[in-house]
Amino acid sequence: MLDIKKLSVAVEGKTILKDVDLQIGKGEVLVLFGPNGSGKTTLIKAIMGFGGYSVKRGQMLFRDKVINNFSIEEREHLGIGIMHQHPPKIRGVKLSQIAQFLCKNEKKIKDLARRLSLEEHLDRDINLGFSGGEMKRSELFQVLLQDPHLLLLDEPESGVDLENISIMGKVLNDYLARQDKSALIITHTGYILDYINAEKGCVMMEGEFWCEGNPKEIFESIKKSGYEKCKECQWQKKS
Numbered sequence: 001m002l003d004i005k006k007l008s009v010a011v012e013g014k015t016i017l018k019d020v021d022l023q024i025g026k027g028e029v030l031v032l033f034g035p036n037g038s039g040k041t042t043l044i045k046a047i048m049g050f051g052g053y054s055v056k057r058g059q060m061l062f063r064d065k066v067i068n069n070f071s072i073e074e075r076e077h078l079g080i081g082i083m084h085q086h087p088p089k090i091r092g093v094k095l096s097q098i099a100q101f102l103c104k105n106e107k108k109i110k111d112l113a114r115r116l117s118l119e120e121h122l123d124r125d126i127n128l129g130f131s132g133g134e135m136k137r138s139e140l141f142q143v144l145l146q147d148p149h150l151l152l153l154d155e156p157e158s159g160v161d162l163e164n165i166s167i168m169g170k171v172l173n174d175y176l177a178r179q180d181k182s183a184l185i186i187t188h189t190g191y192i193l194d195y196i197n198a199e200k201g202c203v204m205m206e207g208e209f210w211c212e213g214n215p216k217e218i219f220e221s222i223k224k225s226g227y228e229k230c231k232e233c234q235w236q237k238k239s
């Protein structure tokens with residue numbers, strides 16, 4: 001599905017990602033951990049093709065196509081979808097309007113809005129005045145309506161209450177499991193691990209993949225010993 005080789009990315013002239021190698025197979029979920037400022041958001045924004053994330057070296061292959069020079073729209077058409085850590089607020093466009101733009105199936109829109117408790121927000125401007133949790137549910141709603149093959153989720157559960165994490169987790173798991181979709185999920189809290197079937201986890205530090213392994217084990221280790229322990233991990237710096 002996704003194959004990234006020796007990817008180096010600079011932002012504002014500063015190299016943030018250094019020689020990142022990453023593979024995500026069909027139906028595979030990769031959970032990405034890492035301290036603040038380590039480059040996690042930079043990685044998924046570079047995969048999605050946002051301006052300002054300049055690829056200095058390396059190759060990104062998605063479904064056997066080199067996408068380095070593809071626009072965001074082309075990447076979206078190929079089947080990559082992103083859920084932002086800090087989503088934009090869009091004045092003058094209602095959530096229902098973008099939903100209809102993204103998906104022509106009215107029943108699917110209604111069902112998903114109901115499952116994510118968003119029905120009463122459909123008539124509001126996108127994310128404007130939404131609470132933190134409502135915004136995350138609105139983001140998940142929009143990206144799932146795009147029906148992507150690969151989901152890039154940047155801290156989907158951050159700021160969401162436990163009840164709504166459970167709602168989001170179940171919706172996400174249904175999406176991933178039923179349709180054999182792939183995902184790259186960034187998390188600090190680890191709550192999402194209770195709901196999805198993820199076999200692979202990675203830690204990013206200072207723009208490099210440091211170690212990989214079972215995501216629940218990695219998370220337990222981070223909780224217990226912080227990221228210091230990751231530095232000593234046996235998988236340390238594969239290259």
Ligand SMILES: Nc1ncnc2c1ncn2[C@@H]1O[C@H](COP(=O)(O)OP(=O)(O)OP(=O)(O)O)[C@@H](O)[C@H]1O
Binds near residue numbers: 040085
């Ligand atoms: N537009 C920008 N201008 C300057 N520096 C930037 C810009 N975007 C990202 N950076 C820097 O790149 C580094 C990595 O940022 P990034 O957002 O990828 O971190 P992150 O791992 O997602 O952190 P967090 O867990 O806090 O979300 C940070 O030091 C950040 O300040």
Ligand SMILES: [Mg+2]
Binds near residue numbers: 154
């Ligand atoms: Mg981030």
